[in-house]
Amino acid sequence: MRRAIPLTLAFALAAGTAEASEIFVSNEKGNSITIVDGDTLTVKETVDVGNRPRGIALSPDGRFLYICASDDDTIQVMDTGTRKILHTLPSGPDPELLDLSPDGKLVYAANEDDNMVTVVDTGQRVMISEIPVGVEPEGMGVSHDGKTLVNTSETTNMAHFIDTDTYEITDNVLVDQRPRFAEFTSDDAEVWVSAEIGGSVSVIDNETRAITHKITFEIPGIAGEAIQPVGIRITKDRKYAFIALGPANRVAVVDAQTYEVQDYLLVGQRVWQLAFNPDETMIYSTNGVSNDISAIDVENLKVVKSVGVGRFPWGVAVKG
Numbered sequence: 001m002r003r004a005i006p007l008t009l010a011f012a013l014a015a016g017t018a019e020a021s022e023i024f025v026s027n028e029k030g031n032s033i034t035i036v037d038g039d040t041l042t043v044k045e046t047v048d049v050g051n052r053p054r055g056i057a058l059s060p061d062g063r064f065l066y067i068c069a070s071d072d073d074t075i076q077v078m079d080t081g082t083r084k085i086l087h088t089l090p091s092g093p094d095p096e097l098l099d100l101s102p103d104g105k106l107v108y109a110a111n112e113d114d115n116m117v118t119v120v121d122t123g124q125r126v127m128i129s130e131i132p133v134g135v136e137p138e139g140m141g142v143s144h145d146g147k148t149l150v151n152t153s154e155t156t157n158m159a160h161f162i163d164t165d166t167y168e169i170t171d172n173v174l175v176d177q178r179p180r181f182a183e184f185t186s187d188d189a190e191v192w193v194s195a196e197i198g199g200s201v202s203v204i205d206n207e208t209r210a211i212t213h214k215i216t217f218e219i220p221g222i223a224g225e226a227i228q229p230v231g232i233r234i235t236k237d238r239k240y241a242f243i244a245l246g247p248a249n250r251v252a253v254v255d256a257q258t259y260e261v262q263d264y265l266l267v268g269q270r271v272w273q274l275a276f277n278p279d280e281t282m283i284y285s286t287n288g289v290s291n292d293i294s295a296i297d298v299e300n301l302k303v304v305k306s307v308g309v310g311r312f313p314w315g316v317a318v319k320g
Contacts, residue, residue: 021277022080022319023284024065025293026053027310033067033078034309038277038318041295041305047083050076055097055140056315059122060104065317066122068095068109075109075120080319090127092118097181097315099140099149101164108149110137117151119167129167133160141182141191148206150191152179159193159202161209171209175202183232185256192241194229201229201243203259213259215243222248231273235280240298242283244271251285251294253301265303267294272313278320286313 021038027046031053034046050069057066058080065078068091075089075098091098092111095118099108106128107120117137119129134153141150142164149162152175159182161171176198183192184206191204203213217227228246234256235241241254247270253263268287271294276283285294287306293313295305 023275023277023293024056024058024080024317024319025286025309025313026056026067026315027312028052028054028288028314029312030310032310033065034313035083036293036307036309038282041307043307043309045083046310047078049078049085050074054314055095055109056317057098057100057107058317058319059100060102062319064122066098066100066107068098068315070094070096070112075107077122087125089120089122089125090118091120092116092127092130096138097140099142101142102144102146106164108140108142108151110140110151112136112138112154115153117149117162131162131167131169133162133169134158134172138180139182139193141184143184143188143206144186145188148184148188150182150184150193152182152193154178154180154196157195157198159191159204173202173204173209173211175204175211176200176214180230181232183234185234185238186236187238192232192234194232194243196228196230196246199224199227199229201232201241201254215254215259215261217243217245217248217252217261217264219245219248219250219264222250230271231285233274233276233283235276235298242274242296244274244285246270246272247289249287251283251296263301265294265296265301267296267303268292268306273315275316275318277318284316284318286316288312288314 051071134156136154139152176195268290
């Protein structure tokens, strides 16, 4: 007769087979990727990569990490299991931020030095298009249906809407000074664009391409010029938007329905980019000057831990 497994043991076995969450952090001045255990919030290892790694993104299945090695003018592809660099992808000069198509077959990279967005086939490892955009492109956001790509140009102060079938710009939306990031809501109805020097976030209707709301920030005791919005992440249910405020050392919590600022969470110094864990119970910030990341409990809106990583942490991505 087959013996039943005790319930407590069954749960233990199930927990043992579950894939642990891992947080990947690019260290811009350390030329490395630090991997943090998402359960214990301790550093597992740090891996040397190319020069000046900034933007990073995971493939949809989590197998590969795409790394903008900015000073090497290339995109490196890391196997997240072995931590080995498998190969590189052509990117154009000085790739800063990238995003992937929903199926993971294409990488879209902003090339800051030549005012282009590069489209790369990840399977064939070839560049299939270069799209002229504004001066100093950085922010890259792809809609969840894969039909629209938004690039922000820091000096032109525009969000460029690009049709992913034709690789043509369909709309140019003027935003505030030095836009750095573009984030679609889960229903693709809106795109939120941060303006670092403008100190604001523009909410753009994805159908009309008109700015419908502008979010600004005011923190007692912090000079206005120190409040510099960069990274943005919005929960799937659109309850909250989290916005990194650069040298203000705060992450703003915004009601994503009313567009009202709810709170400012104190994190490390020069907070730059953000990423959720898969179930959105935690969000992590990279804090460049303090060389750490902050772990934020989403439900309780509380910073629960800071974890030291490499020099000048820049990008962050979480594998579930």
